[in-house]
Amino acid sequence: MPADLGPQAAAEWKRLVPVLKRLAVIGAADRAPLAALCEAIALERQAFADLLEHGLTVSTNAGPRQNPAYRVWRGAVDVIHKYAAQYGLTVAARARLEQPDQEPKADGKDRFIRLAGAEPAGI
16 A cells, blocks of 8 residues: 555555455556545545535635535546546446456357357467
8 A cells, every 4th residue: 555645545445455356457557546546535535525514605705606625526526437447346347347267258250150160260
């Protein structure tokens, strides 16, 4: 775990790494992107807490304005969704991941060749 993670990000690291190891989708090169994901999750939580406390609008001298925490929250959610898709942390992403203990699915062409009594090239 990177030493410079904030407390909330460190907690996310501890929660996510075992999950990602089980999915077999992380390696040594994933340290920085995974840290960015964990920090984005921590930032999303902080911005959401601000939204809960102060609401979607805040009073200013110029009148009510959108709470700046909303933009921070929305940006963090976008980052989280991008990394979540890359790491198989969404239902759709997991469905696309090929599990190491499963054979790749043959396309219709491979099935046709097998039915004809031949093996596709490369097998």
